[in-house]
Amino acid sequence: MPQDAPPAVLTPQLCQRYSSLVWYFLDADLHKSALFYAERYFVLDQKNHDARHLYATALLQAGQPHSAHKLVNIPLDNRCTGCVDIIAKCCMKLGRHRQARGALDVCLQDPDYTPTQSMSARIARASPDDAIRHCQAGNTALKGNLHESAARSYIRALELNPMLWEAFEGLCAIGDIPPVETLFPVRPMPVLQKSSEIGPSKLSIPVATGAGFFTPDAGNGGNLFRGWKPELRKDVLTGPRDSIATTDSSFYGEPSFQGPVRASRSQPTTLAVQPPAVRPLSSADEAGPVTKKLRSTVRQRTAPPSTKAGDIQHQLKPSKSTGAIPETVPDDRTKSSKTTTASRSNTIGAGRPAAGGSSTRRSTRLQSGGSKLAKTVRDRRRVAAKTRSQSHDSGIEEEPGGSDQPVVAPPALFAQHTHSESSPPTSAAWTAEQEHATQEAYENDLADYHIYEVMRKFASASRAMALYDCRLCLDELETLPAQHKRSASVMAMLGKAHYELGQYPEAERAFEAARNLEPHRLWDMEVYSTLLWHLQRNVRLSFLAQELLSTDPKSPQAWIAVGNCFSLQKEKTQALTCFRRAAQLDPTCAYAYTLSGHESIDEDLSKAISFFQSALRADARHYNAWYGLGTCYMRMSRLRLADYHFKKASQIHPQNAVLLGCVGVVRERCGEYDKALELFNRAIEFSPENALVRYHRAKILIAMKKYTAAVQDLETLRDTSPDESNVLFQLAKAYRLLGDDVKFTQLLAEVRDVAPKSVAKIRKLVDTVKDADVGEEVMDEG
Numbered sequence: 001m002p003q004d005a006p007p008a009v010l011t012p013q014l015c016q017r018y019s020s021l022v023w024y025f026l027d028a029d030l031h032k033s034a035l036f037y038a039e040r041y042f043v044l045d046q047k048n049h050d051a052r053h054l055y056a057t058a059l060l061q062a063g064q065p066h067s068a069h070k071l072v073n074i075p076l077d078n079r080c081t082g083c084v085d086i087i088a089k090c091c092m093k094l095g096r097h098r099q100a101r102g103a104l105d106v107c108l109q110d111p112d113y114t115p116t117q118s119m120s121a122r123i124a125r126a127s128p129d130d131a132i133r134h135c136q137a138g139n140t141a142l143k144g145n146l147h148e149s150a151a152r153s154y155i156r157a158l159e160l161n162p163m164l165w166e167a168f169e170g171l172c173a174i175g176d177i178p179p180v181e182t183l184f185p186v187r188p189m190p191v192l193q194k195s196s197e198i199g200p201s202k203l204s205i206p207v208a209t210g211a212g213f214f215t216p217d218a219g220n221g222g223n224l225f226r227g228w229k230p231e232l233r234k235d236v237l238t239g240p241r242d243s244i245a246t247t248d249s250s251f252y253g254e255p256s257f258q259g260p261v262r263a264s265r266s267q268p269t270t271l272a273v274q275p276p277a278v279r280p281l282s283s284a285d286e287a288g289p290v291t292k293k294l295r296s297t298v299r300q301r302t303a304p305p306s307t308k309a310g311d312i313q314h315q316l317k318p319s320k321s322t323g324a325i326p327e328t329v330p331d332d333r334t335k336s337s338k339t340t341t342a343s344r345s346n347t348i349g350a351g352r353p354a355a356g357g358s359s360t361r362r363s364t365r366l367q368s369g370g371s372k373l374a375k376t377v378r379d380r381r382r383v384a385a386k387t388r389s390q391s392h393d394s395g396i397e398e399e400p401g402g403s404d405q406p407v408v409a410p411p412a413l414f415a416q417h418t419h420s421e422s423s424p425p426t427s428a429a430w431t432a433e434q435e436h437a438t439q440e441a442y443e444n445d446l447a448d449y450h451i452y453e454v455m456r457k458f459a460s461a462s463r464a465m466a467l468y469d470c471r472l473c474l475d476e477l478e479t480l481p482a483q484h485k486r487s488a489s490v491m492a493m494l495g496k497a498h499y500e501l502g503q504y505p506e507a508e509r510a511f512e513a514a515r516n517l518e519p520h521r522l523w524d525m526e527v528y529s530t531l532l533w534h535l536q537r538n539v540r541l542s543f544l545a546q547e548l549l550s551t552d553p554k555s556p557q558a559w560i561a562v563g564n565c566f567s568l569q570k571e572k573t574q575a576l577t578c579f580r581r582a583a584q585l586d587p588t589c590a591y592a593y594t595l596s597g598h599e600s601i602d603e604d605l606s607k608a609i610s611f612f613q614s615a616l617r618a619d620a621r622h623y624n625a626w627y628g629l630g631t632c633y634m635r636m637s638r639l640r641l642a643d644y645h646f647k648k649a650s651q652i653h654p655q656n657a658v659l660l661g662c663v664g665v666v667r668e669r670c671g672e673y674d675k676a677l678e679l680f681n682r683a684i685e686f687s688p689e690n691a692l693v694r695y696h697r698a699k700i701l702i703a704m705k706k707y708t709a710a711v712q713d714l715e716t717l718r719d720t721s722p723d724e725s726n727v728l729f730q731l732a733k734a735y736r737l738l739g740d741d742v743k744f745t746q747l748l749a750e751v752r753d754v755a756p757k758s759v760a761k762i763r764k765l766v767d768t769v770k771d772a773d774v775g776e777e778v779m780d781e782g
Contacts, residue, residue: 010044010045010048011443011446011447013440013443013444013446013447014044014447014450014451015041015048015050015051015117015118016117016447017444017447017448017451018037018038018040018041018051018054018451019041019050019054019117019118021034021037021163021451022034022037022038022041022054022058022118023118023122024125025037025166026057026058026061027125027128028125028128028132028135028136030132030135030136030164030166031058031061031062031063032062032165032166032169033163033164033165033166034058034061034062035055035058035059035062036165036458036489037163037165037451038051038054038055038057038058038059039055039487039488039489040451040454040484040487041054041055042054042055043483043484043486043487044483047078049080049082049083049116050116050117050118050119051118052071052072052083053072053082053083053086053116053118053119054118054119055071056068056071056072056086056090057086057119059071060086060089060090060093064520064522065090065093065094066090066094066520066551066552067518067520067521068086068090069087069090069091069094070518070519070520072084072086072087072090073087080113081106081107081110081113082113082115082116082119084103084106084107085103085104085107087099087100087103088100088103088104088107091103129160129161130160131157131160131161131164132157132161132164134153134154134156134157134160134167135153135154135157135164135166135167135170137149137150137153138150138151138152138153138154138157138167138170139166139170141153142170142173142174143588145617145620147174147176147620150170150174151171151174151176153167154167154168154170154171154174155167155171155178155183158183162183162184162452162455163451163452163455165455168183168459168462169462172462172463172465172466173466173619173621174621175466175467175621175652177463177466177467180456180459180460180463183459184452184455184456184459186456187449187452189446189449190442190445190446190448190449191442192438192439192442193438193442454480454481454484457476457479457480458480458484460476461473461476461477461480461493462493464476465493465496465497468500468623468652468653468654468655468656469655470497470498470500470501470655471501471655473493473497474494474497474498477490477493477494477497486517487517488514488517488518488521489514491510491511491513491514491517492510492511492514492521492523492524494510495507495508495510495511495514495524495527495528495531496524496527498510499527499530499531500653500656501655501687502657502687502689502690504531504534504535505535507531508531508532508535508537511524511527511528511531515528519547520551522548522551522552522555522557522558523557525544525548525557525558525561526556526557526560526561526591528544528561529541529544529545529557529560529561529564529565530560530564530595532544532564533564533567533568536568538565538568538569541561541564541565541568542565544561545558545561545562545564545565548561549562554585555585556582556583556585556586556589556592557582559578559579559581559582559585559592560578560579560582560589560591560592560595562578563575563576563577563578563579563582563595563599564595566578567595567599572599572602572603575595575599576596576599576600579592579593579595579596579599580592580596583596583614587618588618588619589618590615590616590618590619590622590625591615591622591624593611593612593614593615593618593625594611594612594615594622594624594625594628596611597609597610597611597612597615597625597628598628601628601631601632601635605632605635605636608628608632609629609632611628612625612626612628612629612632613625613629615628616629621652623648623649623652623653623656623659624649626645626646626648626649626652627645627646627649627658627659627662629641629645630642630643630644630645630646630649630662631662633645634662634665634666639666639669639670642666643663643666643667643670646659646662646663646666647663649662650662650663655686656686657683657684657686657687657690657693658683658690658692658693660679660680660682660683660686660693661679661680661683661690661692661693661696663679664676664677664679664680664683664693664696664697664700665696667679668696668699668700668703673700673703673704676700677697677700677701677704680693680696680697680700681697684697689720691717691720691721694713694716694717695713695714695717695726695727695730697713698710698713698714698717698730698734699730701713702730702733702734702737705737707734707737707738708738710730710734711731711734711735711738714727714730714731714734715731718731723754724754725751725754725755725758728747728750728751728754729747729751729758729761729762729765731747732744732747732748732751732765733765735747736765748762748765748766
């Protein structure tokens with residue numbers, strides 16, 4: 001037995017994700033998808049008013065005002081102004097205008113009311129994205145019976161946005177469903193990174209905003225990093241860069257994560273956090289590795305001291321981009337490189353004056369060197385040129401712009417700058433901010449992962465139900481978290497699975513649970529009414545029909561329930577009228593045509609065939625219509641057509657024991673006993689309690705002279721149906737062929753008591769010789 005999935009904790013990130021999803025689909029008029037995620041959100045915490053309001057809004061826009069009104073019409077102690085506002089909308093939809101006016105007056109008396117997060121002001125999308133358009137194209141193609149085109153559109157929509165639940169439901173309706181692992185691959189669970197695991201190079205790249213795989217982003221087509229490029233800041237670094245998420249925060253609610261800007265496009269980020277390297281070949285290298293400077297700037301930093309200003313001006317030419325050479329304060333050459341670094345950290349770019357008057361000036365320092373250093377100017381310049389040629393060893397590359405490119409000091413130098421508004425936080429502050437951003441990104445990714453996994457589990461169950469693999473569907477539903485198991489949609493799916501398996505008591509309990517959770521539910525109630533018809537629940541079926549009519553008298557489900565109620569009372573004319581009314585209200589309701597055909601099959605076969613064909617035009621995968629056509633052709637003794645339609649029905653529902661039995665009956669009529677027996681064996685494997693299939697297998701076994709096996713099946717049927725005359729007659733025949741005259745006589749007496757009109761067939765059976773072929777002597781012929 002599968003274990004329940006652990007319950008999810010309703011975090012703010014999870015609420016935000018569900019809210020974004022629901023509004024995303026509501027704006028696109030994809031109400032099925034919006035309802036699916038709104039219900040998933042609501043069942044996690046039914047006391048959460050934000051989830052309640054969102055679910056009620058989705059129900060209201062999906063045309064279910066009664067269910068929406070019931071959801072927000074809670075006791076006054078727990079009711080908020082947001083609930084009253086939705087009550088007013090539901091009353092206006094239902095035509096209860098006086099109640100709507102009273103609810104609006106209550107809202108106006110609360111001027112301090114603040115809407116919940118999902119109901120607050122937001123910016124709706126002006127036009128749907130490509131995924132929405134593909135899904136809408138699939139919906140229209142499906143209604144036009146263009147199944148191949150619809151399947152392509154749905155698959156493309158899921159490729160663009162895997163959270164489009166309506167696209168997956170469309171694939172289920174077509175029946176051509178790829179495996180869930182193909183449509184929704186397994187994703188690893190997010191892992192929270194610790195600060196020790198984040199290297200220095202990871203601190204400068206943009207942090208994921210947690211927008212996830214489904215939250216749309218205006219302008220980027222859902223890809224948060226599509227429009228992001230590392231750019232060079234031409235001004236002074238003023239701190240972290242702006243958020244890379246969409247600016248529409250009121251709609252998507254994405255947090256803004258900040259990350260530091262790289263010092264230069266050509267300088268790796270790791271150089272900004274490493275200590276400066278010591279290179280004594282040039283005075284310009286004493287401050288550590290820096291970004292590549294202009295040629296004129298490098299010469300200023302590598303020129304030796306001189307006693308003549310004219311020599312200095314002759315040797316050092318001004319830069320085109322920085323203007324004249326600034327004057328510098330004299331400084332002793334014997335000072336340490338640390339002092340030189342500190343003095344240069346106050347200079348942002350070449351050509352800009354120092355921030356404070358206490359900093360040393362380079363021109364004075366060059367003049368204080370004395371005339372004895374003038375001889376070494378050329379040697380120093382050669383060393384500087386050699387230094388520039390070897391600059392690639394420190395990871396510094398030449399900018400393609402030449403002297404037109406601005407000079408930006410590395411972050412290592414900014415870290416030593418005095419505290420000012422333009423200087424970014426220290427490395428410790430960056431680490432704390434990065435940890436906070438990483439934690440938020442992890443929580444957002446965890447919310448995405450939870451929604452995606454829940455959706456995958458529902459997809460597996462829905463796919464199994466669409467393929468009529470009902471046992472697999474039940475197993476998949478057992479793996480859902482406990483909160484989702486108690487939802488109305490899950491209970492309805494559970495009831496349909498048990499109904500298709502022929503487990504009517506279990507199906508009845510599941511549908512009753514769904515009705516208790518959502519008393520005004522209309523979806524799937526046509527199946528529930530047919531279930532009550534099979535169980536002969538006359539009173540309960542009548543009550544259900546009245547409730548559905550009071551909820552929505554224009555719904556096809558209500559009129560199907562009324563028709564089943566009349567059919568159970570043997571009023572076929574009234575039942576047929578109700579089924580036709582359901583078909584008029586919804587021409588795509590295949591079940592209404594099918595029930596009309598079953599009501600007409602005993603009176604007019606041609607009319608019944610017309611109804612069944614209309615059902616197939618509405619839904620080509622409606623196996624009940626294929627079964628009805630096979631039954632009609634079987635009664636017309638057109639075995640080939642009957643075999644074709646029964647096989648089509650069995651291909652759609654391969655685990656239905658009744659359909660396999662019908663194919664076996666056709667094989668039996670054609671004299672192919674071996675194939676018929678194989679089909680009956682398969683049918684009994686799927687449904688051991690099916691009495692009709694077991695009865696047909698017993699007849700085949702008698703025809704194949706396997707009397708002992710036939711007696712076992714007939715005795716089983718005798719225990720479950722002791723008053724069935726056909727079972728007693730076949731059992732008496734089997735004992736007669738086995739030579740047990742005592743049991744043969746006893747059973748004939750029981751047959752005479754149960755069915756007095758069978759005296760003629762009993763006399764014929766008694767007069768039959770033991771060795772004669774009596775395999776075709778049956779009481780239910782025709």
